[in-house]
Amino acid sequence: xxxxxxxxxENKSGRLAHVTKVLGDAGINIRALSIADTxxxxxxxxxxxxxxxxxxxxxxxxFTVSETEVIAVRMPDSPGGLASVLDQMSEENLNIEYLxxxxxxxxxxxxxxxxxxxxxxAKISFNSKGIKFMEEQELYQL
Amino acid sequence: xxxxxxxxxCMPREKLQELQLRRLKETVYRVYSFVPAYKAKMxxxxxxxxxxxxxxxxxxxxxxxxQDFRDNxxxxxxxxxxxxxxxxxxxxxxxxxxxxxxxxxxxxxxxxELMARCMTTAGATRDSVIQITWGYGLFTGGLGGHYGAxxxxxxxxxxxxxxxxxxxxxxxxxxVTMLGCTPSYALVIYxxxxxxxxxxxxxxxxSGIFGAEPWSENMRKEIETKWEIDAxxxxxxxxxxxxxxxxxxxxxxxxHLAEDHFIAEIIDPDTGEVLPEGSHGELVITxxxxxxxxxxxxxxxxxxSINYEKCDCGRTHGRIKKILGRSDDMLxxxxxxxxxxxxESILLQIPGxxxxxxxxxxxxxxxxxxxxxxxxxxxxxxxxxxxxxELEDKISKELNSGLGIAVKVRLVEPQSIERSxxxxxxxxxxxxx
Numbered sequence: 001x002x003x004x005x006x007x008x009x010e011n012k013s014g015r016l017a018h019v020t021k022v023l024g025d026a027g028i029n030i031r032a033l034s035i036a037d038t039x040x041x042x043x044x045x046x047x048x049x050x051x052x053x054x055x056x057x058x059x060x061x062x063f064t065v066s067e068t069e070v071i072a073v074r075m076p077d078s079p080g081g082l083a084s085v086l087d088q089m090s091e092e093n094l095n096i097e098y099l100x101x102x103x104x105x106x107x108x109x110x111x112x113x114x115x116x117x118x119x120x121x122a123k124i125s126f127n128s129k130g131i132k133f134m135e136e137q138e139l140y141q142l
Numbered sequence: 143x144x145x146x147x148x149x150x151x152c153m154p155r156e157k158l159q160e161l162q163l164r165r166l167k168e169t170v171y172r173v174y175s176f177v178p179a180y181k182a183k184m185x186x187x188x189x190x191x192x193x194x195x196x197x198x199x200x201x202x203x204x205x206x207x208x209q210d211f212r213d214n215x216x217x218x219x220x221x222x223x224x225x226x227x228x229x230x231x232x233x234x235x236x237x238x239x240x241x242x243x244x245x246x247x248x249x250x251x252x253x254x255e256l257m258a259r260c261m262t263t264a265g266a267t268r269d270s271v272i273q274i275t276w277g278y279g280l281f282t283g284g285l286g287g288h289y290g291a292x293x294x295x296x297x298x299x300x301x302x303x304x305x306x307x308x309x310x311x312x313x314x315x316x317x318v319t320m321l322g323c324t325p326s327y328a329l330v331i332y333x334x335x336x337x338x339x340x341x342x343x344x345x346x347x348x349s350g351i352f353g354a355e356p357w358s359e360n361m362r363k364e365i366e367t368k369w370e371i372d373a374x375x376x377x378x379x380x381x382x383x384x385x386x387x388x389x390x391x392x393x394x395x396x397x398h399l400a401e402d403h404f405i406a407e408i409i410d411p412d413t414g415e416v417l418p419e420g421s422h423g424e425l426v427i428t429x430x431x432x433x434x435x436x437x438x439x440x441x442x443x444x445x446x447s448i449n450y451e452k453c454d455c456g457r458t459h460g461r462i463k464k465i466l467g468r469s470d471d472m473l474x475x476x477x478x479x480x481x482x483x484x485x486e487s488i489l490l491q492i493p494g495x496x497x498x499x500x501x502x503x504x505x506x507x508x509x510x511x512x513x514x515x516x517x518x519x520x521x522x523x524x525x526x527x528x529x530x531x532e533l534e535d536k537i538s539k540e541l542n543s544g545l546g547i548a549v550k551v552r553l554v555e556p557q558s559i560e561r562s563x564x565x566x567x568x569x570x571x572x573x574x575x
Binding site for chain 2: 006009036038040041063098
């Protein structure tokens with residue numbers, strides 16, 4: 001389980017730069033990110049080392065921010081690693097809203113952030129299937 | 143030079159003013175006796191019907207505003223019992239309370255006379271084939287134009303709005319000589335006509351009466367040059383009767399206001415003071431012949447000036463200058479009246495939406511488009527695109543049904559809407575009118 005920070009961004013130049021600058025000035029490190037966009041707006045999703053503080057300062061900077069529970073799944077960094085996880089999730093009827101990969105992982109493990117429809121159900125399924133996911137504190141320390 | 147009613151249209155001003163005074167006195171007596179809301183207003187102002195002894199005394203009477211229509215919704219301003227009402231029209235696109243107009247049999251007759259006069263001034267005769275593309279329905283444009291054209295004895299095509307290709311086909315196949323529509327639609331039809339590859343020489347189109355939205359002299363030139371027609375500006379509004387209150391003649395030096403049926407004043411919109419002849423200000427209209435819904439000193443909010451000099455066309459009725467501005471924040475978009483407050487009340491009905499919004503009006507390809515920008519608050523923000531798109535869709539549907547026009551909704555970041563001196567700027571009108 002982990003807290004993802006989601007930020008609403010208009011599709012105009014300089015907005016992403018502004019968010020990242022605000023975070024950088026506050027000494028917050030971005031661990032993973034993705035942007036979902038339409039022609040009008042985008043949603044920036046972030047995993048940072050200090051989500052509570054990040055939420056606070058982005059809000060103070062005037063952004064619309066929300067926190068979302070996501071799950072960071074560990075998988076072998078080899079061909080078929082993700083496919084195997086997705087396959088097992090499908091067997092368990094776990095609906096995925098979206099996913100994105102972690103930046104700069106080393107070693108032979110990859111880390112992928114999942115937003116699932118039912119996070120409790122996902123955790124139970126992962127435990128029974130032996131799918132490993134990273135605990136919150138461990139994730140922020142990366 | 144074509145007149146519908148030469149005697150009335152070219153009446154010497156002295157005689158015209160006699161007629162106006164007689165009709166004004168009668169109207170004031172009637173509203174005082176039959177409309178409690180008027181009686182209350184006049185009593186409050188300390189004016190009795192017998193105090194109105196000359197046209198100059200008009201200024202002692204209280205104003206009527208759109209708010210009075212709301213306060214007396216739906217039939218409180220009617221001066222006749224419902225059994226004498228034969229028609230009800232109402233203003234387009236308002237949410238809470240539309241402006242309601244009732245008509246007696248005589249009112250319908252008067253309205254048809256007024257529109258016949260306007261259409262004749264714009265060149266219509268019994269031989270004309272007139273296509274009405276204003277909307278038929280509660281909106282006064284369609285039926286107003288229709289009855290006027292019939293009155294003349296012209297052949298009327300009740301095409302109503304929409305389906306531009308069919309409009310062009312009708313004009314072409316049925317030998318339409320005159321078009322009644324919004325000026326912007328005249329240009330939209332033109333573009334469709336060009337796309338369809340038809341020959342101009344196969345059309346009998348000669349003139350048009352255009353209204354229901356503000357348009358500039360430049361737009362008139364554009365319509366006249368492109369279509370090779372004579373384009374006339376017709377003025378009116380639901381509260382007054384509908385279209386037919388004023389129209390410009392062949393000289394196009396202002397719109398002749400039917401002064402045998404209406405009295406016009408120009409006031410300072412801030413103080414309400416009547417301004418001297420020739421001044422620019424807000425147009426205030428008093429009806430002289432309306433039975434069901436007489437109106438005394440109605441504040442139209444339209445900004446103009448009046449020229450009472452006799453026109454080269456021979457008409458003696460005063461001419462109002464083409465109306466390009468308003469003294470309130472009402473927008474006219476494709477013939478529909480839109481107030482920012484209406485947008486606000488619709489937004490407030492959607493759970494979680496805060497009334498932080500801005501209206502952006504653009505004119506693209508001669509059609510006005512309204513975009514409503516709404517700030518995304520934390521209450522409605524989601525990390526999923528689908529949910530935000532559903533929200534946009536929901537807002538857009540609510541606005542569409544509430545305002546009566548298609549609205550593009552754009553979600554924006556908080557505080558991105560321009561605020562000046564603490565007050566949000568609600569309207570950005572980028573139309574070059």
